[in-house]
Amino acid sequence: MEIMQFIDLKRQYEHLQPAIERRINNVLEHGKFILGPEVRELETALAEFCGARHAIGVGNGTDALQLALMAEGVGPGDAVFTSAFSFFASAEVISLVGATPVFVDIEEDTYNICPKALGEAIESVSRAGELRPRGIIAVDLFGLPANYTAIEAVADRFDLVLIEDAAQSFGALCGDRKAGQFGKIAATSFFPAKPLGCYGDGGAVFTDDDELAERIRSLRVHGKGADKYDNVRIGTNSRLDTLQAAILLEKMAVFAGELDARERLANQYSALLGQNFHVPVVPEGYRSAWAQYTVRPRHGTRQSWQEKLASDGIPSAIYYGKPLHLQPAFADLGGKTGQYPVAESCSESVFSLPMHPYMAPEEFDRVVKALQA
Numbered sequence: 196m197e198i199m200q201f202i203d204l205k206r207q208y209e210h211l212q213p214a215i216e217r218r219i220n221n222v223l224e225h226g227k228f229i230l231g232p233e234v235r236e237l238e239t240a241l242a243e244f245c246g247a248r249h250a251i252g253v254g255n256g257t258d259a260l261q262l263a264l265m266a267e268g269v270g271p272g273d274a275v276f277t278s279a280f281s282f283f284a285s286a287e288v289i290s291l292v293g294a295t296p297v298f299v300d301i302e303e304d305t306y307n308i309c310p311k312a313l314g315e316a317i318e319s320v321s322r323a324g325e326l327r328p329r330g331i332i333a334v335d336l337f338g339l340p341a342n343y344t345a346i347e348a349v350a351d352r353f354d355l356v357l358i359e360d361a362a363q364s365f366g367a368l369c370g371d372r373k374a375g376q377f378g379k380i381a382a383t384s385f386f387p388a389k390p391l392g393c394y395g396d397g398g399a400v401f402t403d404d405d406e407l408a409e410r411i412r413s414l415r416v417h418g419k420g421a422d423k424y425d426n427v428r429i430g431t432n433s434r435l436d437t438l439q440a441a442i443l444l445e446k447m448a449v450f451a452g453e454l455d456a457r458e459r460l461a462n463q464y465s466a467l468l469g470q471n472f473h474v475p476v477v478p479e480g481y482r483s484a485w486a487q488y489t490v491r492p493r494h495g496t497r498q499s500w501q502e503k504l505a506s507d508g509i510p511s512a513i514y515y516g517k518p519l520h521l522q523p524a525f526a527d528l529g530g531k532t533g534q535y536p537v538a539e540s541c542s543e544s545v546f547s548l549p550m551h552p553y554m555a556p557e558e559f560d561r562v563v564k565a566l567q568a
């Protein structure tokens with residue numbers, strides 16, 4: 196029995212090999228490994244793709260979020276609100292800049308932050324008076340943009356800066372706006388397994404604000420002023436490697452087609468698996484980038500379904516098995532079981548299926564057959 200790959204990056208490489216090798220060789224020839232011409236070329240392509248005025252290539256998605264908070268001057272005494280159900284980095288960066296993460300429960304159908312619970316959490320922090328509400332990091336989980344119409348209204352009402360964690364959603368859209376365009380600043384990741392991934396770490400920050408963009412360009416190079424030996428603020432070292440930018444330029448060329456392929460597979464899964472599973476909900480007007488195809492069993496345990504898949508040589512994964520308020524690293528925030536019931540029940544029941552643009556029809560059929568049993 197052949198073991199299937201969860202995300203088959205090697206198959207993508209087989210398609211792109213000559214083009215990627217040409218790009219890499221070109222960088223090796225010109226030798227501008229840090230902020231070389233490919234970085235600017237990619238930034239222009241990324242900004243054009245998602246309709247943001249500025250795209251800034253950085254070291255990884257976590258840094259992209261951290262730089263967004265740094266550029267806004269978020270720090271000690273500030274409360275930043277984020278989803279209780281996400282990858283650790285969405286909240287980690289808040290603590291990293293000295294601010295305090297405040298978690299908010301999610302909506303069961305989209306797995307994204309609940310705008311109503313968000314408003315209530317902000318009011319409750321304001322009433323307590325210990326922390327100053329400063330920002331919101333909304334996460335586009337599994338590739339689906341959060342409910343920005345409602346979240347933007349909340350951000351405006353309380354005068355908070357809204358940051359989009361688009362690490363999983365680059366390529367997604369809601370109405371006529373693409374991921375990367377929501378909020379005042381957006382952050383994405385080019386970690387290899389993300390919808391648009393490179394061959395190492397990489398990320399980008401997006402904004403329409405010229406002044407913020409300038410500040411982020413400075414922050415990513417040690418708070419540089421006129422040059423990197425003129426330092427006007429405390430920054431960090433977080434640049435996108437020229438080699439990674441070169442690789443991403445070739446991946447951008449096929450990205451739109453890959454998004455279509457992901458969407459086709461997701462729609463087929465949903466058409467076939469609805470009887471045994473709660474399949475992902477994509478609200479009217481939205482398009483997901485399908486970073487993950489995630490289900491919850493209607494009957495039977497998650498473990499039994501995953502074992503069934505494994506016995507057929509099919510990998511599956513749990514994103515995320517522990518909600519953020521119950522992560523040991525956040526114990527000092529005093530999170531308790533029962534505090535965010537939807538995030539908790541989802542973390543106990545979700546699992547994700549193999550899905551990538553190069554999945555063969557036979558592989559797809561094998562997964563469906565195992566889950567229709």
Ligand SMILES: *Cc1c(COP(=O)(O)O)cnc(C)c1O
Nearest residue numbers: 255256257282284285362384386
């Ligand atoms: C992957 C991810 C990040 C972090 O990106 P890295 O490039 O791995 O640092 C942040 N938020 C979410 C939701 C992610 O999935």
